[in-house]
């Protein structure tokens with residue numbers, strides 16, 4: 277079976293590499309020449325634990341290739357669409373990239389194809405894609421499969437290889453054989469495949485992400501309550517999560533959810549629910565609570581700067597979570613933007629040394645180490661839960677700071693690393 281994955285970003289590269297490791301012939305296609313050139317020369321374009329080995333082994337085995345040529349749409353038995361679906365100004369999912377790929381398929385393909393939509397798309401997109409393809413190329417038979425992806429950045433390879441389930445949405449009567457073949461290795465390993473219709477598969481993805489975002493927003497509100505009543509949010513979370521009906525995941529206090537999925541997916545479902553006249557009050561509240569969370573914590577951090585002028589704030593972690601280089605919608609950016617708007621100097625450090633940061637803040641260089649970022653600083657804010665920060669050399673750091681303060685927005689350190697520091701965290705007495 278020959279597979280072409282269109283879009284070689286966080287999802288497309290991981291999915292393409294993992295499918296190729298199953299022995300499937302995969303070409304990862306992207307219209308960004310720089311990405312493809314880097315991958316061809318052996319450079320991995322995203323920070324994702326374990327990915328480099330999978331990519332290198334598959335290339336050596338002759339199972340994985342990279343290209344910008346649309347000829348690979350025609351060469352494939354299966355086309356997997358994994359392009360971005362970012363947020364439009366009105367909150368809806370922007371389907372320009374996806375529609376661009378559909379055009380490419382209609383213009384470059386001359387026989388029947390199975391097309392899998394892995395991108396997160398609004399309910400009805402698979403059906404519209406099918407209609408569009410029939411209109412543009414009525415003589416061909418297309419099968420459009422909704423196969424939303426649930427991997428998490430930072431553990432994407434293991435999530436892809438060992439998913440809790442694979443969700444497949446298909447129109448009644450369409451063939452399952454190809455998709456079964458694609459996922460044979462996973463089904464042999466006992467991974468359940470959940471078959472449904474396209475609309476349900478699309479809604480499963482949005483409702484899953486919105487539900488997880490809701491848990492995070494909920495716990496952050498509980499954290500505010502815990503602070504007032506003198507409870508400990510970490511204990512509250514552990515106590516709640518010990519109940520099997522609730523479970524322990526996505527119950528961690530933090531500076532507000534970010535990333536390339538939750539913010540845009542909550543906005544897109546909010547938009548869709550409004551458009552169809554079934555407005556979700558819960559999702560609306562989750563979005564508002566999360567925006568308020570980021571603002572409140574930025575203000576709270578700013579109030580810790582009690583010197584009169586020339587404040588310097590150190591931001592540890594700019595990615596939206598640990599073990600990725602992705603800064604899209606990271607809460608750290610809201611904190612940084614707020615501080616800059618107040619005239620505060622920012623010194624940031626991130627273990628991923630993410631290149632995305634320089635694109636967004638050309639005037640801010642990431643420091644070379646956690647200690648270097650703390651030099652002459654009045655406050656360290658821990659924005660991302662990188663393990664590295666736990667073992668920082670706090671004696672050295674205390675020696676280089678102007679005001680020795682830490683605001684731990686991930687409750688990562690647990691308590692003050694030494695008596696030198698004034699330490700604050702969330703939802704409990706530090």
Ligand code: NAD
Pocket residue numbers: 282283284285286287288305306307308311358359360361373374376377394395396397425426427428429536537
């Ligand atoms: P991304 O921005 O990292 O990658 C998208 C890639 O598609 C880019 O490299 C871009 O150059 C390429 N592209 C755009 N138009 C193209 C075209 N016409 N032809 C070829 N390539 C094209 O995006 P991502 O984070 O991988 O997300 C992709 C989709 O998967 C989104 O819908 C997202 O919501 C969903 N998703 C993402 C994650 C995640 O953790 N990132 C998890 C699950 C689902």
